[in-house]
Amino acid sequence: MARKVGSHAGTTGPRVRAAALRLFAREGYAAVSMRAIAAEVGVQAGALYLYTPDKQTLLFDLMREHLEEVRAAWAAVRPDPAPPAERLAAFARFHVNHHIDRPEAVFIAYMELRALTPENFARIEALRRAYEGELEAILREGACSGAFRLPDARLAARALIAMLTGVTTWYRAGGPMSRAEVAEAYAALALRAVGAPA
């Protein structure tokens, strides 16, 4: 434990997190050395420990910030009193648009769970489950009201989130489809998957 995070943070702290995000996403947490992060930032390895107590906390903070940002962004645009189909369409468009802009954070949040200590994993998993619960609640409500036809709300929520998140594995800006077209296509797939007219 070197010191508390943030007490001296100027601009180097954010640059350390940005470099770690980029490198962890590209090479994987275990394959990235503190030396490599330091080189990306332009400081020596020892200086990193002014901004994070250790490498594990650096990873954990990146994941936590990503998941908290997703929840806050959805809470800000969520149509609250609205029919299930409209809420599902909004969720699908939001999820695709939000994730398409943060492929590195998404990659880390889904792929480096195994690199977390058990305590940190439990905290991240709770955040992930809370977000998944937002979709599950929409699906459950639609199933009850008869707007959706579902095999199982929990299974469908997991299936749809996997489908929507998958956009980050292939979408690149400058391709034949715009972000909005892609989001619309995924929303149409999601709506039809639960038996709602798209």
Added chain:
Amino acid sequence: MARKVGSHAGTTGPRVRAAALRLFAREGYAAVSMRAIAAEVGVQAGALYLYTPDKQTLLFDLMREHLEEVRAAWAAVRPDPAPPAERLAAFARFHVNHHIDRPEAVFIAYMELRALTPENFARIEALRRAYEGELEAILREGACSGAFRLPDARLAARALIAMLTGVTTWYRAGGPMSRAEVAEAYAALALRAVGAPA
């Protein structure tokens, strides 16, 4: 380069690959040492190099074998002259059932692509694209015949494969749903997603 693979292989060769599969899936390629693999097998680290020229080739062989097995298994059960909806349902059930039994290989094949050398990556990517192409062809044919309503065959193939593969992130034997029920639920979602009555 230590030696050619297989020339002395008795039972230790397969046990090395099984141990590597298990450990790479649990900890990640970069986080697993050759010593750890050796300990899992019950030999010394140096002995591993009788069965693989290096760690990279061990990973590549695991991925290649997995992808070749998927394609062969699908070729064996694929309903060839059949209407698109039936072929899509068969593909979805096959994909879920096949992947649900191999969560470790699936995890590695999708998560450790970045750990491959460029040459090895290109070869693995070609195999993955070929498999994706099987689904894409079904969707394209269904779209042409009017059986399916799709935004874009390529996008839909990617979206559906991501959705179906996602089953490996949560399904565990002994849960409330059987394998067959889960496969059926995913098949229903897939069929409806492309506008075919499930």
Added chain:
DNA sequence: GTCTATATCCAGATAGAC
């Protein structure tokens, strides 16, 4: 706040005995 230097440990891979 960043540096250099270093303690301590473990990595992949090879050599050669048995």
Added chain:
DNA sequence: GTCTATCTGGATATAGAC
């Protein structure tokens, strides 16, 4: 076919100068 021993390099993290 497996062992022990070892080469060489790089890892995380810390200490202390400036």
